[in-house]
Amino acid sequence: MKMHERRSSDDIADSAAAGPIASDSAGQSFPNPIPSFAFNPLDSWTLAFQRGxxxxxxxQKTVYEVGVGTGANVAFLLKECGAAKVYGSDVDSRLSTVAQELxxxxIPEKAHYFIPLHGSISLINSPEASTAACASDAIIACIPQAVDTDDHxxxxxxxxHYPLAKSKPESRQADYQAHYYPFEQFRHYQFNRFGLGLNEALLDSIRRQAPQADIIVNLSGRAGKQRLLDMFRSYRYEPTVLHKAIVPQCSKTSIAYYAALETHLEQEGLSLESEFFMDSDGVQPISAREAERLRTTEPSATLYHSLYVMRARPEAIPSGDGN
Structure with a gap:
Protein backbone atom coordinates (compact mmCIF):
# COMPACT_ATOMS: atom_id res chain seq x y z
CA MET A 1 0.00 0.00 0.00
CA LYS A 2 1.23 3.51 -0.46
CA MET A 3 0.70 7.27 -0.26
CA HIS A 4 2.12 10.80 -0.80
CA GLU A 5 1.14 14.04 -2.58
CA ARG A 6 -1.91 16.27 -2.49
CA ARG A 7 -4.61 16.02 -5.11
CA SER A 8 -8.33 16.57 -5.13
CA SER A 9 -10.39 13.79 -3.56
CA ASP A 10 -12.42 13.89 -6.77
CA ASP A 11 -9.40 13.02 -8.90
CA ILE A 12 -10.73 10.06 -10.88
CA ALA A 13 -9.09 7.83 -13.46
CA ASP A 14 -10.55 4.97 -15.42
CA SER A 15 -10.08 1.43 -14.20
CA ALA A 16 -7.53 -0.74 -15.95
CA ALA A 17 -8.81 -4.09 -17.18
CA ALA A 18 -7.05 -7.31 -16.25
CA GLY A 19 -4.84 -8.73 -18.96
CA PRO A 20 -3.98 -12.29 -19.97
CA ILE A 21 -2.75 -14.71 -17.34
CA ALA A 22 0.77 -14.62 -18.77
CA SER A 23 1.57 -11.05 -17.78
CA ASP A 24 0.59 -8.16 -15.57
CA SER A 25 -0.23 -4.49 -16.28
CA ALA A 26 3.39 -3.80 -17.20
CA GLY A 27 3.41 -6.72 -19.63
CA GLN A 28 5.82 -8.73 -17.48
CA SER A 29 5.61 -12.48 -17.07
CA PHE A 30 5.91 -14.66 -13.97
CA PRO A 31 8.72 -17.21 -13.42
CA ASN A 32 6.31 -19.87 -12.15
CA PRO A 33 2.55 -20.43 -12.18
CA ILE A 34 0.80 -18.02 -9.83
CA PRO A 35 0.29 -19.91 -6.54
CA SER A 36 -3.33 -20.79 -5.86
CA PHE A 37 -3.02 -19.48 -2.29
CA ALA A 38 -1.91 -15.99 -3.43
CA PHE A 39 -4.07 -13.04 -4.42
CA ASN A 40 -4.08 -12.97 -8.22
CA PRO A 41 -1.67 -10.19 -9.29
CA LEU A 42 -3.60 -9.85 -12.55
CA ASP A 43 -6.79 -8.97 -10.69
CA SER A 44 -8.35 -5.56 -11.36
CA TRP A 45 -7.63 -4.60 -7.73
CA THR A 46 -3.88 -4.95 -8.31
CA LEU A 47 -3.96 -3.10 -11.61
CA ALA A 48 -5.95 -0.22 -10.10
CA PHE A 49 -3.61 -0.13 -7.11
CA GLN A 50 -0.60 0.20 -9.38
CA ARG A 51 -2.29 3.07 -11.23
CA GLY A 52 -2.56 4.81 -7.89
CA GLN A 60 14.28 7.39 -3.91
CA LYS A 61 11.85 6.53 -1.10
CA THR A 62 11.81 3.53 1.20
CA VAL A 63 8.51 1.66 1.09
CA TYR A 64 7.12 -1.21 3.17
CA GLU A 65 4.35 -3.38 1.73
CA VAL A 66 2.14 -5.14 4.25
CA GLY A 67 0.69 -8.19 2.50
CA VAL A 68 3.40 -8.54 -0.11
CA GLY A 69 1.71 -11.44 -1.92
CA THR A 70 3.48 -12.51 -5.10
CA GLY A 71 5.80 -9.49 -5.09
CA ALA A 72 4.23 -7.93 -8.20
CA ASN A 73 3.87 -4.57 -6.44
CA VAL A 74 7.44 -4.71 -5.16
CA ALA A 75 8.78 -5.14 -8.70
CA PHE A 76 6.47 -2.35 -9.85
CA LEU A 77 7.67 0.00 -7.10
CA LEU A 78 11.33 -0.59 -7.86
CA LYS A 79 11.09 -0.50 -11.64
CA GLU A 80 8.23 1.86 -12.45
CA CYS A 81 8.04 4.12 -9.37
CA GLY A 82 11.74 4.58 -8.65
CA ALA A 83 11.62 3.39 -5.04
CA ALA A 84 15.06 3.11 -3.44
CA LYS A 85 14.23 0.18 -1.18
CA VAL A 86 11.19 -1.98 -0.49
CA TYR A 87 10.42 -4.15 2.52
CA GLY A 88 7.69 -6.76 2.32
CA SER A 89 5.92 -9.16 4.66
CA ASP A 90 2.82 -11.35 4.65
CA VAL A 91 0.67 -13.29 7.07
CA ASP A 92 1.19 -16.31 4.78
CA SER A 93 4.78 -17.34 5.47
CA ARG A 94 5.14 -18.88 2.00
CA LEU A 95 4.69 -15.61 0.14
CA SER A 96 7.88 -13.78 1.10
CA THR A 97 9.83 -16.44 -0.80
CA VAL A 98 7.42 -16.29 -3.73
CA ALA A 99 7.87 -12.51 -3.83
CA GLN A 100 11.63 -12.80 -3.67
CA GLU A 101 11.65 -15.19 -6.63
CA LEU A 102 9.44 -12.91 -8.71
CA ILE A 107 14.43 -7.08 -12.18
CA PRO A 108 17.58 -9.01 -11.23
CA GLU A 109 19.61 -5.81 -11.31
CA LYS A 110 17.45 -4.34 -8.52
CA ALA A 111 16.52 -7.46 -6.60
CA HIS A 112 18.94 -6.60 -3.77
CA TYR A 113 16.82 -3.51 -3.02
CA PHE A 114 13.98 -5.78 -1.88
CA ILE A 115 14.19 -6.93 1.73
CA PRO A 116 11.62 -9.70 2.38
CA LEU A 117 10.67 -10.29 6.00
CA HIS A 118 10.23 -14.03 6.38
CA GLY A 119 7.76 -15.89 8.53
CA SER A 120 4.08 -15.25 9.20
CA ILE A 121 3.72 -11.55 9.96
CA SER A 122 0.26 -10.10 10.49
CA LEU A 123 0.28 -6.35 9.83
CA ILE A 124 3.49 -5.11 11.54
CA ASN A 125 3.34 -7.24 14.68
CA SER A 126 6.95 -8.40 14.90
CA PRO A 127 10.12 -6.58 16.00
CA GLU A 128 11.58 -6.96 12.50
CA ALA A 129 8.45 -5.53 10.91
CA SER A 130 8.34 -2.64 13.38
CA THR A 131 11.97 -1.77 12.59
CA ALA A 132 11.25 -1.84 8.85
CA ALA A 133 8.15 0.33 9.28
CA CYS A 134 10.10 2.92 11.28
CA ALA A 135 12.70 3.05 8.49
CA SER A 136 10.09 3.59 5.76
CA ASP A 137 8.77 6.78 4.17
CA ALA A 138 5.52 5.05 3.23
CA ILE A 139 3.65 1.87 4.11
CA ILE A 140 1.36 0.41 1.49
CA ALA A 141 -1.27 -2.33 1.70
CA CYS A 142 -4.08 -4.06 -0.11
CA ILE A 143 -5.46 -6.34 2.59
CA PRO A 144 -8.83 -8.09 3.09
CA GLN A 145 -12.01 -6.04 3.55
CA ALA A 146 -14.53 -8.89 3.53
CA VAL A 147 -15.48 -10.38 6.90
CA ASP A 148 -15.23 -14.12 7.38
CA THR A 149 -18.81 -15.35 7.05
CA ASP A 150 -17.89 -18.51 8.99
CA ASP A 151 -17.54 -16.32 12.08
CA HIS A 152 -20.38 -17.14 14.51
CA HIS A 161 -30.88 -9.01 9.12
CA TYR A 162 -30.51 -10.82 5.80
CA PRO A 163 -32.28 -14.20 6.04
CA LEU A 164 -31.75 -14.77 2.30
CA ALA A 165 -28.05 -15.42 3.01
CA LYS A 166 -27.00 -18.99 2.31
CA SER A 167 -27.36 -21.15 5.40
CA LYS A 168 -24.15 -23.00 4.62
CA PRO A 169 -20.78 -21.27 4.19
CA GLU A 170 -19.55 -21.07 0.62
CA SER A 171 -16.63 -23.36 -0.16
CA ARG A 172 -13.26 -21.93 0.74
CA GLN A 173 -10.85 -21.28 -2.06
CA ALA A 174 -7.10 -21.75 -1.62
CA ASP A 175 -6.68 -17.96 -1.48
CA TYR A 176 -9.45 -17.49 1.12
CA GLN A 177 -7.04 -15.76 3.50
CA ALA A 178 -6.27 -13.17 0.83
CA HIS A 179 -9.94 -12.09 0.66
CA TYR A 180 -11.48 -12.49 4.13
CA TYR A 181 -10.44 -11.52 7.65
CA PRO A 182 -11.63 -12.79 11.08
CA PHE A 183 -14.31 -10.38 12.29
CA GLU A 184 -14.22 -11.27 16.00
CA GLN A 185 -10.47 -10.67 16.24
CA PHE A 186 -11.00 -6.99 15.39
CA ARG A 187 -14.33 -6.48 17.13
CA HIS A 188 -13.07 -3.61 19.30
CA TYR A 189 -12.26 -1.42 16.29
CA GLN A 190 -14.81 1.26 15.46
CA PHE A 191 -14.93 0.60 11.71
CA ASN A 192 -14.90 -3.19 11.94
CA ARG A 193 -18.66 -3.30 11.41
CA PHE A 194 -18.06 -1.85 7.93
CA GLY A 195 -15.54 -4.54 6.94
CA LEU A 196 -12.61 -2.24 7.74
CA GLY A 197 -11.38 -3.78 10.98
CA LEU A 198 -8.16 -5.18 9.55
CA ASN A 199 -7.33 -1.91 7.79
CA GLU A 200 -8.15 0.09 10.92
CA ALA A 201 -5.86 -2.16 12.96
CA LEU A 202 -3.10 -1.41 10.47
CA LEU A 203 -3.68 2.35 10.82
CA ASP A 204 -3.62 2.03 14.60
CA SER A 205 -0.41 0.04 14.54
CA ILE A 206 1.36 2.40 12.14
CA ARG A 207 0.25 5.48 14.05
CA ARG A 208 1.81 4.05 17.21
CA GLN A 209 4.93 2.43 15.76
CA ALA A 210 5.80 4.47 12.65
CA PRO A 211 4.04 7.85 13.00
CA GLN A 212 6.31 9.43 10.38
CA ALA A 213 5.11 7.21 7.54
CA ASP A 214 2.53 7.97 4.91
CA ILE A 215 0.00 5.20 4.31
CA ILE A 216 -1.34 4.15 0.93
CA VAL A 217 -4.10 1.59 0.84
CA ASN A 218 -6.41 0.07 -1.74
CA LEU A 219 -9.97 0.25 -0.39
CA SER A 220 -13.33 -0.75 -1.81
CA GLY A 221 -16.25 1.66 -1.70
CA ARG A 222 -18.60 -1.09 -0.51
CA ALA A 223 -19.01 0.73 2.80
CA GLY A 224 -19.07 4.17 1.20
CA LYS A 225 -16.29 6.65 0.48
CA GLN A 226 -17.14 8.93 3.42
CA ARG A 227 -16.52 6.13 5.93
CA LEU A 228 -13.10 5.54 4.42
CA LEU A 229 -12.26 9.22 4.91
CA ASP A 230 -13.68 9.17 8.44
CA MET A 231 -11.55 6.16 9.37
CA PHE A 232 -8.32 7.91 8.40
CA ARG A 233 -9.27 11.15 10.10
CA SER A 234 -10.13 9.34 13.33
CA TYR A 235 -6.43 8.40 13.51
CA ARG A 236 -5.27 11.91 12.62
CA TYR A 237 -4.41 11.24 8.99
CA GLU A 238 -5.45 13.49 6.14
CA PRO A 239 -6.54 11.31 3.20
CA THR A 240 -6.53 12.09 -0.50
CA VAL A 241 -7.56 9.94 -3.46
CA LEU A 242 -4.73 8.99 -5.79
CA HIS A 243 -6.89 6.92 -8.10
CA LYS A 244 -10.49 5.75 -8.36
CA ALA A 245 -11.69 2.80 -10.41
CA ILE A 246 -14.89 0.86 -10.99
CA VAL A 247 -13.97 -2.82 -10.83
CA PRO A 248 -15.90 -6.10 -11.15
CA GLN A 249 -17.31 -7.56 -7.95
CA CYS A 250 -15.80 -11.02 -7.59
CA SER A 251 -18.64 -13.49 -8.07
CA LYS A 252 -17.11 -15.84 -5.47
CA THR A 253 -16.85 -13.20 -2.74
CA SER A 254 -19.95 -13.05 -0.54
CA ILE A 255 -21.40 -9.60 0.12
CA ALA A 256 -24.26 -10.96 2.24
CA TYR A 257 -22.76 -9.24 5.28
CA TYR A 258 -23.08 -5.86 3.57
CA ALA A 259 -26.68 -6.69 2.66
CA ALA A 260 -27.41 -7.45 6.31
CA LEU A 261 -25.56 -4.33 7.47
CA GLU A 262 -27.52 -2.20 5.02
CA THR A 263 -30.80 -3.45 6.51
CA HIS A 264 -29.56 -2.98 10.07
CA LEU A 265 -28.40 0.60 9.46
CA GLU A 266 -31.71 1.49 7.83
CA GLN A 267 -33.48 0.26 10.96
CA GLU A 268 -31.31 2.72 12.88
CA GLY A 269 -32.24 5.51 10.49
CA LEU A 270 -28.81 5.45 8.84
CA SER A 271 -27.49 4.55 5.38
CA LEU A 272 -24.69 2.23 4.33
CA GLU A 273 -23.91 4.42 1.30
CA SER A 274 -22.42 1.42 -0.48
CA GLU A 275 -21.07 1.90 -3.99
CA PHE A 276 -22.26 -1.12 -5.99
CA PHE A 277 -23.15 -0.71 -9.65
CA MET A 278 -24.74 -2.56 -12.54
CA ASP A 279 -22.29 -1.08 -15.06
CA SER A 280 -18.54 -0.55 -15.47
CA ASP A 281 -18.98 3.23 -15.70
CA GLY A 282 -20.51 3.44 -12.25
CA VAL A 283 -23.67 5.29 -13.32
CA GLN A 284 -26.24 2.62 -12.36
CA PRO A 285 -26.04 2.23 -8.57
CA ILE A 286 -27.76 -0.62 -6.78
CA SER A 287 -28.15 -1.51 -3.11
CA ALA A 288 -26.01 -4.07 -1.33
CA ARG A 289 -29.08 -6.30 -0.96
CA GLU A 290 -29.79 -6.20 -4.68
CA ALA A 291 -26.13 -6.81 -5.47
CA GLU A 292 -26.04 -9.91 -3.28
CA ARG A 293 -29.35 -11.16 -4.66
CA LEU A 294 -28.05 -10.88 -8.22
CA ARG A 295 -24.71 -12.46 -7.28
CA THR A 296 -26.39 -15.54 -5.87
CA THR A 297 -29.40 -15.94 -8.18
CA GLU A 298 -28.15 -14.69 -11.54
CA PRO A 299 -24.63 -16.03 -12.10
CA SER A 300 -24.40 -14.36 -15.50
CA ALA A 301 -24.90 -10.89 -14.00
CA THR A 302 -21.72 -8.80 -13.85
CA LEU A 303 -21.64 -6.47 -10.86
CA TYR A 304 -19.20 -3.72 -10.01
CA HIS A 305 -18.08 -1.63 -7.07
CA SER A 306 -15.87 1.39 -6.61
CA LEU A 307 -12.24 1.12 -5.56
CA TYR A 308 -10.15 3.91 -4.06
CA VAL A 309 -6.39 4.13 -3.82
CA MET A 310 -6.01 6.50 -0.89
CA ARG A 311 -2.94 8.13 0.56
CA ALA A 312 -3.09 9.29 4.16
CA ARG A 313 -0.53 11.69 5.56
CA PRO A 314 -0.11 11.94 9.31
CA GLU A 315 -1.13 15.13 11.03
CA ALA A 316 1.31 16.40 13.64
CA ILE A 317 0.76 14.79 17.04
CA PRO A 318 0.49 17.48 19.75
CA SER A 319 3.29 17.43 22.28
CA GLY A 320 2.52 15.10 25.16
CA ASP A 321 -0.23 13.24 23.25
CA GLY A 322 0.63 9.58 23.04
CA ASN A 323 -2.31 8.63 20.82
Missing part, protein backbone atom coordinates in the same frame (compact mmCIF):
# COMPACT_ATOMS: atom_id res chain seq x y z
CA UNK A 53 1.05 4.06 -7.00
CA UNK A 54 2.17 5.81 -10.15
CA UNK A 55 0.49 8.96 -8.84
CA UNK A 56 2.53 8.87 -5.65
CA UNK A 57 6.05 10.23 -5.37
CA UNK A 58 8.18 7.21 -4.50
CA UNK A 59 11.39 8.30 -6.22
CA UNK A 103 11.49 -9.79 -8.04
CA UNK A 104 14.73 -11.63 -8.85
CA UNK A 105 13.19 -12.90 -12.07
CA UNK A 106 11.79 -9.56 -13.23
CA UNK A 153 -21.21 -13.49 15.28
CA UNK A 154 -21.26 -12.63 11.58
CA UNK A 155 -23.44 -15.62 10.72
CA UNK A 156 -25.91 -14.71 13.49
CA UNK A 157 -25.99 -11.09 12.34
CA UNK A 158 -26.70 -12.08 8.74
CA UNK A 159 -29.40 -14.53 9.82
CA UNK A 160 -31.13 -11.74 11.73
Missing amino acids: LLNADFA VSFR AVASFMEA
Whole structure:
Protein backbone atom coordinates (compact mmCIF):
# COMPACT_ATOMS: atom_id res chain seq x y z
CA MET A 1 0.00 0.00 0.00
CA LYS A 2 1.23 3.51 -0.46
CA MET A 3 0.70 7.27 -0.26
CA HIS A 4 2.12 10.80 -0.80
CA GLU A 5 1.14 14.04 -2.58
CA ARG A 6 -1.91 16.27 -2.49
CA ARG A 7 -4.61 16.02 -5.11
CA SER A 8 -8.33 16.57 -5.13
CA SER A 9 -10.39 13.79 -3.56
CA ASP A 10 -12.42 13.89 -6.77
CA ASP A 11 -9.40 13.02 -8.90
CA ILE A 12 -10.73 10.06 -10.88
CA ALA A 13 -9.09 7.83 -13.46
CA ASP A 14 -10.55 4.97 -15.42
CA SER A 15 -10.08 1.43 -14.20
CA ALA A 16 -7.53 -0.74 -15.95
CA ALA A 17 -8.81 -4.09 -17.18
CA ALA A 18 -7.05 -7.31 -16.25
CA GLY A 19 -4.84 -8.73 -18.96
CA PRO A 20 -3.98 -12.29 -19.97
CA ILE A 21 -2.75 -14.71 -17.34
CA ALA A 22 0.77 -14.62 -18.77
CA SER A 23 1.57 -11.05 -17.78
CA ASP A 24 0.59 -8.16 -15.57
CA SER A 25 -0.23 -4.49 -16.28
CA ALA A 26 3.39 -3.80 -17.20
CA GLY A 27 3.41 -6.72 -19.63
CA GLN A 28 5.82 -8.73 -17.48
CA SER A 29 5.61 -12.48 -17.07
CA PHE A 30 5.91 -14.66 -13.97
CA PRO A 31 8.72 -17.21 -13.42
CA ASN A 32 6.31 -19.87 -12.15
CA PRO A 33 2.55 -20.43 -12.18
CA ILE A 34 0.80 -18.02 -9.83
CA PRO A 35 0.29 -19.91 -6.54
CA SER A 36 -3.33 -20.79 -5.86
CA PHE A 37 -3.02 -19.48 -2.29
CA ALA A 38 -1.91 -15.99 -3.43
CA PHE A 39 -4.07 -13.04 -4.42
CA ASN A 40 -4.08 -12.97 -8.22
CA PRO A 41 -1.67 -10.19 -9.29
CA LEU A 42 -3.60 -9.85 -12.55
CA ASP A 43 -6.79 -8.97 -10.69
CA SER A 44 -8.35 -5.56 -11.36
CA TRP A 45 -7.63 -4.60 -7.73
CA THR A 46 -3.88 -4.95 -8.31
CA LEU A 47 -3.96 -3.10 -11.61
CA ALA A 48 -5.95 -0.22 -10.10
CA PHE A 49 -3.61 -0.13 -7.11
CA GLN A 50 -0.60 0.20 -9.38
CA ARG A 51 -2.29 3.07 -11.23
CA GLY A 52 -2.56 4.81 -7.89
CA LEU A 53 1.05 4.06 -7.00
CA LEU A 54 2.17 5.81 -10.15
CA ASN A 55 0.49 8.96 -8.84
CA ALA A 56 2.53 8.87 -5.65
CA ASP A 57 6.05 10.23 -5.37
CA PHE A 58 8.18 7.21 -4.50
CA ALA A 59 11.39 8.30 -6.22
CA GLN A 60 14.28 7.39 -3.91
CA LYS A 61 11.85 6.53 -1.10
CA THR A 62 11.81 3.53 1.20
CA VAL A 63 8.51 1.66 1.09
CA TYR A 64 7.12 -1.21 3.17
CA GLU A 65 4.35 -3.38 1.73
CA VAL A 66 2.14 -5.14 4.25
CA GLY A 67 0.69 -8.19 2.50
CA VAL A 68 3.40 -8.54 -0.11
CA GLY A 69 1.71 -11.44 -1.92
CA THR A 70 3.48 -12.51 -5.10
CA GLY A 71 5.80 -9.49 -5.09
CA ALA A 72 4.23 -7.93 -8.20
CA ASN A 73 3.87 -4.57 -6.44
CA VAL A 74 7.44 -4.71 -5.16
CA ALA A 75 8.78 -5.14 -8.70
CA PHE A 76 6.47 -2.35 -9.85
CA LEU A 77 7.67 0.00 -7.10
CA LEU A 78 11.33 -0.59 -7.86
CA LYS A 79 11.09 -0.50 -11.64
CA GLU A 80 8.23 1.86 -12.45
CA CYS A 81 8.04 4.12 -9.37
CA GLY A 82 11.74 4.58 -8.65
CA ALA A 83 11.62 3.39 -5.04
CA ALA A 84 15.06 3.11 -3.44
CA LYS A 85 14.23 0.18 -1.18
CA VAL A 86 11.19 -1.98 -0.49
CA TYR A 87 10.42 -4.15 2.52
CA GLY A 88 7.69 -6.76 2.32
CA SER A 89 5.92 -9.16 4.66
CA ASP A 90 2.82 -11.35 4.65
CA VAL A 91 0.67 -13.29 7.07
CA ASP A 92 1.19 -16.31 4.78
CA SER A 93 4.78 -17.34 5.47
CA ARG A 94 5.14 -18.88 2.00
CA LEU A 95 4.69 -15.61 0.14
CA SER A 96 7.88 -13.78 1.10
CA THR A 97 9.83 -16.44 -0.80
CA VAL A 98 7.42 -16.29 -3.73
CA ALA A 99 7.87 -12.51 -3.83
CA GLN A 100 11.63 -12.80 -3.67
CA GLU A 101 11.65 -15.19 -6.63
CA LEU A 102 9.44 -12.91 -8.71
CA VAL A 103 11.49 -9.79 -8.04
CA SER A 104 14.73 -11.63 -8.85
CA PHE A 105 13.19 -12.90 -12.07
CA ARG A 106 11.79 -9.56 -13.23
CA ILE A 107 14.43 -7.08 -12.18
CA PRO A 108 17.58 -9.01 -11.23
CA GLU A 109 19.61 -5.81 -11.31
CA LYS A 110 17.45 -4.34 -8.52
CA ALA A 111 16.52 -7.46 -6.60
CA HIS A 112 18.94 -6.60 -3.77
CA TYR A 113 16.82 -3.51 -3.02
CA PHE A 114 13.98 -5.78 -1.88
CA ILE A 115 14.19 -6.93 1.73
CA PRO A 116 11.62 -9.70 2.38
CA LEU A 117 10.67 -10.29 6.00
CA HIS A 118 10.23 -14.03 6.38
CA GLY A 119 7.76 -15.89 8.53
CA SER A 120 4.08 -15.25 9.20
CA ILE A 121 3.72 -11.55 9.96
CA SER A 122 0.26 -10.10 10.49
CA LEU A 123 0.28 -6.35 9.83
CA ILE A 124 3.49 -5.11 11.54
CA ASN A 125 3.34 -7.24 14.68
CA SER A 126 6.95 -8.40 14.90
CA PRO A 127 10.12 -6.58 16.00
CA GLU A 128 11.58 -6.96 12.50
CA ALA A 129 8.45 -5.53 10.91
CA SER A 130 8.34 -2.64 13.38
CA THR A 131 11.97 -1.77 12.59
CA ALA A 132 11.25 -1.84 8.85
CA ALA A 133 8.15 0.33 9.28
CA CYS A 134 10.10 2.92 11.28
CA ALA A 135 12.70 3.05 8.49
CA SER A 136 10.09 3.59 5.76
CA ASP A 137 8.77 6.78 4.17
CA ALA A 138 5.52 5.05 3.23
CA ILE A 139 3.65 1.87 4.11
CA ILE A 140 1.36 0.41 1.49
CA ALA A 141 -1.27 -2.33 1.70
CA CYS A 142 -4.08 -4.06 -0.11
CA ILE A 143 -5.46 -6.34 2.59
CA PRO A 144 -8.83 -8.09 3.09
CA GLN A 145 -12.01 -6.04 3.55
CA ALA A 146 -14.53 -8.89 3.53
CA VAL A 147 -15.48 -10.38 6.90
CA ASP A 148 -15.23 -14.12 7.38
CA THR A 149 -18.81 -15.35 7.05
CA ASP A 150 -17.89 -18.51 8.99
CA ASP A 151 -17.54 -16.32 12.08
CA HIS A 152 -20.38 -17.14 14.51
CA ALA A 153 -21.21 -13.49 15.28
CA VAL A 154 -21.26 -12.63 11.58
CA ALA A 155 -23.44 -15.62 10.72
CA SER A 156 -25.91 -14.71 13.49
CA PHE A 157 -25.99 -11.09 12.34
CA MET A 158 -26.70 -12.08 8.74
CA GLU A 159 -29.40 -14.53 9.82
CA ALA A 160 -31.13 -11.74 11.73
CA HIS A 161 -30.88 -9.01 9.12
CA TYR A 162 -30.51 -10.82 5.80
CA PRO A 163 -32.28 -14.20 6.04
CA LEU A 164 -31.75 -14.77 2.30
CA ALA A 165 -28.05 -15.42 3.01
CA LYS A 166 -27.00 -18.99 2.31
CA SER A 167 -27.36 -21.15 5.40
CA LYS A 168 -24.15 -23.00 4.62
CA PRO A 169 -20.78 -21.27 4.19
CA GLU A 170 -19.55 -21.07 0.62
CA SER A 171 -16.63 -23.36 -0.16
CA ARG A 172 -13.26 -21.93 0.74
CA GLN A 173 -10.85 -21.28 -2.06
CA ALA A 174 -7.10 -21.75 -1.62
CA ASP A 175 -6.68 -17.96 -1.48
CA TYR A 176 -9.45 -17.49 1.12
CA GLN A 177 -7.04 -15.76 3.50
CA ALA A 178 -6.27 -13.17 0.83
CA HIS A 179 -9.94 -12.09 0.66
CA TYR A 180 -11.48 -12.49 4.13
CA TYR A 181 -10.44 -11.52 7.65
CA PRO A 182 -11.63 -12.79 11.08
CA PHE A 183 -14.31 -10.38 12.29
CA GLU A 184 -14.22 -11.27 16.00
CA GLN A 185 -10.47 -10.67 16.24
CA PHE A 186 -11.00 -6.99 15.39
CA ARG A 187 -14.33 -6.48 17.13
CA HIS A 188 -13.07 -3.61 19.30
CA TYR A 189 -12.26 -1.42 16.29
CA GLN A 190 -14.81 1.26 15.46
CA PHE A 191 -14.93 0.60 11.71
CA ASN A 192 -14.90 -3.19 11.94
CA ARG A 193 -18.66 -3.30 11.41
CA PHE A 194 -18.06 -1.85 7.93
CA GLY A 195 -15.54 -4.54 6.94
CA LEU A 196 -12.61 -2.24 7.74
CA GLY A 197 -11.38 -3.78 10.98
CA LEU A 198 -8.16 -5.18 9.55
CA ASN A 199 -7.33 -1.91 7.79
CA GLU A 200 -8.15 0.09 10.92
CA ALA A 201 -5.86 -2.16 12.96
CA LEU A 202 -3.10 -1.41 10.47
CA LEU A 203 -3.68 2.35 10.82
CA ASP A 204 -3.62 2.03 14.60
CA SER A 205 -0.41 0.04 14.54
CA ILE A 206 1.36 2.40 12.14
CA ARG A 207 0.25 5.48 14.05
CA ARG A 208 1.81 4.05 17.21
CA GLN A 209 4.93 2.43 15.76
CA ALA A 210 5.80 4.47 12.65
CA PRO A 211 4.04 7.85 13.00
CA GLN A 212 6.31 9.43 10.38
CA ALA A 213 5.11 7.21 7.54
CA ASP A 214 2.53 7.97 4.91
CA ILE A 215 0.00 5.20 4.31
CA ILE A 216 -1.34 4.15 0.93
CA VAL A 217 -4.10 1.59 0.84
CA ASN A 218 -6.41 0.07 -1.74
CA LEU A 219 -9.97 0.25 -0.39
CA SER A 220 -13.33 -0.75 -1.81
CA GLY A 221 -16.25 1.66 -1.70
CA ARG A 222 -18.60 -1.09 -0.51
CA ALA A 223 -19.01 0.73 2.80
CA GLY A 224 -19.07 4.17 1.20
CA LYS A 225 -16.29 6.65 0.48
CA GLN A 226 -17.14 8.93 3.42
CA ARG A 227 -16.52 6.13 5.93
CA LEU A 228 -13.10 5.54 4.42
CA LEU A 229 -12.26 9.22 4.91
CA ASP A 230 -13.68 9.17 8.44
CA MET A 231 -11.55 6.16 9.37
CA PHE A 232 -8.32 7.91 8.40
CA ARG A 233 -9.27 11.15 10.10
CA SER A 234 -10.13 9.34 13.33
CA TYR A 235 -6.43 8.40 13.51
CA ARG A 236 -5.27 11.91 12.62
CA TYR A 237 -4.41 11.24 8.99
CA GLU A 238 -5.45 13.49 6.14
CA PRO A 239 -6.54 11.31 3.20
CA THR A 240 -6.53 12.09 -0.50
CA VAL A 241 -7.56 9.94 -3.46
CA LEU A 242 -4.73 8.99 -5.79
CA HIS A 243 -6.89 6.92 -8.10
CA LYS A 244 -10.49 5.75 -8.36
CA ALA A 245 -11.69 2.80 -10.41
CA ILE A 246 -14.89 0.86 -10.99
CA VAL A 247 -13.97 -2.82 -10.83
CA PRO A 248 -15.90 -6.10 -11.15
CA GLN A 249 -17.31 -7.56 -7.95
CA CYS A 250 -15.80 -11.02 -7.59
CA SER A 251 -18.64 -13.49 -8.07
CA LYS A 252 -17.11 -15.84 -5.47
CA THR A 253 -16.85 -13.20 -2.74
CA SER A 254 -19.95 -13.05 -0.54
CA ILE A 255 -21.40 -9.60 0.12
CA ALA A 256 -24.26 -10.96 2.24
CA TYR A 257 -22.76 -9.24 5.28
CA TYR A 258 -23.08 -5.86 3.57
CA ALA A 259 -26.68 -6.69 2.66
CA ALA A 260 -27.41 -7.45 6.31
CA LEU A 261 -25.56 -4.33 7.47
CA GLU A 262 -27.52 -2.20 5.02
CA THR A 263 -30.80 -3.45 6.51
CA HIS A 264 -29.56 -2.98 10.07
CA LEU A 265 -28.40 0.60 9.46
CA GLU A 266 -31.71 1.49 7.83
CA GLN A 267 -33.48 0.26 10.96
CA GLU A 268 -31.31 2.72 12.88
CA GLY A 269 -32.24 5.51 10.49
CA LEU A 270 -28.81 5.45 8.84
CA SER A 271 -27.49 4.55 5.38
CA LEU A 272 -24.69 2.23 4.33
CA GLU A 273 -23.91 4.42 1.30
CA SER A 274 -22.42 1.42 -0.48
CA GLU A 275 -21.07 1.90 -3.99
CA PHE A 276 -22.26 -1.12 -5.99
CA PHE A 277 -23.15 -0.71 -9.65
CA MET A 278 -24.74 -2.56 -12.54
CA ASP A 279 -22.29 -1.08 -15.06
CA SER A 280 -18.54 -0.55 -15.47
CA ASP A 281 -18.98 3.23 -15.70
CA GLY A 282 -20.51 3.44 -12.25
CA VAL A 283 -23.67 5.29 -13.32
CA GLN A 284 -26.24 2.62 -12.36
CA PRO A 285 -26.04 2.23 -8.57
CA ILE A 286 -27.76 -0.62 -6.78
CA SER A 287 -28.15 -1.51 -3.11
CA ALA A 288 -26.01 -4.07 -1.33
CA ARG A 289 -29.08 -6.30 -0.96
CA GLU A 290 -29.79 -6.20 -4.68
CA ALA A 291 -26.13 -6.81 -5.47
CA GLU A 292 -26.04 -9.91 -3.28
CA ARG A 293 -29.35 -11.16 -4.66
CA LEU A 294 -28.05 -10.88 -8.22
CA ARG A 295 -24.71 -12.46 -7.28
CA THR A 296 -26.39 -15.54 -5.87
CA THR A 297 -29.40 -15.94 -8.18
CA GLU A 298 -28.15 -14.69 -11.54
CA PRO A 299 -24.63 -16.03 -12.10
CA SER A 300 -24.40 -14.36 -15.50
CA ALA A 301 -24.90 -10.89 -14.00
CA THR A 302 -21.72 -8.80 -13.85
CA LEU A 303 -21.64 -6.47 -10.86
CA TYR A 304 -19.20 -3.72 -10.01
CA HIS A 305 -18.08 -1.63 -7.07
CA SER A 306 -15.87 1.39 -6.61
CA LEU A 307 -12.24 1.12 -5.56
CA TYR A 308 -10.15 3.91 -4.06
CA VAL A 309 -6.39 4.13 -3.82
CA MET A 310 -6.01 6.50 -0.89
CA ARG A 311 -2.94 8.13 0.56
CA ALA A 312 -3.09 9.29 4.16
CA ARG A 313 -0.53 11.69 5.56
CA PRO A 314 -0.11 11.94 9.31
CA GLU A 315 -1.13 15.13 11.03
CA ALA A 316 1.31 16.40 13.64
CA ILE A 317 0.76 14.79 17.04
CA PRO A 318 0.49 17.48 19.75
CA SER A 319 3.29 17.43 22.28
CA GLY A 320 2.52 15.10 25.16
CA ASP A 321 -0.23 13.24 23.25
CA GLY A 322 0.63 9.58 23.04
CA ASN A 323 -2.31 8.63 20.82
